[in-house]
Amino acid sequence: MTDGFFDIGLFHYIILAIILFIIGMTGVIVSRSMFRIVMSMFVICISVVINFLAFGCYCSDSLKYANIMSFLIIVMTLLQATGAFALFLKVYHSNEYLDIEKIKDKEN
Amino acid sequence: MLNVEAVYFYIYAVVLVASALSVIFSPRMFLGVCAFFLTLLFSSLIYWLLSAEFIALFQFILCGLFLCIILMMILRKITILTLPLRVGSLAKIILTCVVLLIFGLISYFYMSVEFSGAISDFFGFINAKAADRFDFTNFTFPLHLVVIITGVMCVMLRNIYLTKNDGEN
Incomplete structure (x- = not known):
């Protein structure tokens, strides 16, 4: 029982990634x-990267692929986050709030 | 004999999950950004455990340090650092978690059925598609359906669960 608990393997990382994915979603x-939505999307991306790296670490000859894929995911998420923050500033200056529902109501 | 890696993993995992929860449910925006920084820090440590040191450093420096500082500066500029949090009711959040857990299980079975749970098979799938020798009959589980269902489910859950009147800036 304790051996399974203290032998960290692929399963543990997948469970961690699933929990993070659920929290992010x-x-x-x-x-x-x-x-908060952008930060939650970042949490989802972290779970995806953990999944990739775990498979890459525990499956032979695929760590470099996992590293490349993780690098791409992090860069894409970072670009998306910075672009989103710039847009939010613009939205805030024109609306004085950043609530999605309020903005939707205003559009309607 | 106590495995040191296991101890590190459990410490990092618990702090990571706690800080990820704090990102969503922190009562103030300022605390949310601090929790976000902790999430990035401890996820970098998890990457380090998985012997991906470059990715860990890359994420921590670029996202953990720079992005959090920029985020803090933006929030201070538009003066919403101390705004209180308002989310949906507890029952809705629990229901969402259950639905997402089911979705996670479906995704897990999808990975294990189609790619035998191995990332190398997943990259083989991408290579086969790139080389234009991809045979759809080998894949019984429709990938495009998974993507479409994910998007539709997100939109539906947002529209169903969010109440209209109480808002957070």
């Missing part, structure tokens, strides 16, 4: 602040 769905 919950944040995207229930949060109403634009900043």
Whole structure:
């Protein structure tokens, strides 16, 4: 029992990634602040990167692929986050709030 | 004999999950950004455990340091650092978690059925597609359906669960 608990393997990392993915998706769905939604998307990306690196670490000859894929994911997420923050500033200057529902109501 | 790597893994994992939860449910925006920084820091440490030192350093320096500082500066500029948090009710959040758990299990079975749980098979799939020798009959589980269902589910859950009147800036 304790051997399985203390022998860290692929399964442990997959469970961690699933938990992080669920937390991130919950944040995207229930949060109403634009900043919080972007941060939750970052958490989702972290879970994806952990998944890639875990498979890359525990499956032979695939660590370099996992590193490349993780690098691309992190860069893409960073670009998306910085672009989103710039857009949020613009939205805030024109609307004085960053609540998605309020902005949707205003558009309607 | 206590495995040191296991101890590190459990410490990092617990702090990572706690800080990820704090990102969503922190009562103030300022605390949310601090929790976000902790999430990035401890996820970098998890990458380090998986012997991906370059990715760990890359993420920590570029995202953990620079992005969090920029985020803090933006929030201070638009003066919403201390705004309180408002999310949906607890029942809705729990229901969302259950639905997402089911979705996670479906995704896990998809990976294990189609790619035998190995990332090398996944890259073989991409290579086969890039080389234009991809045979759809080998893949019984429709990938495009998974992508479409994910997008539709996100939109539906947002529209169903969010209440209209109480908002957070």
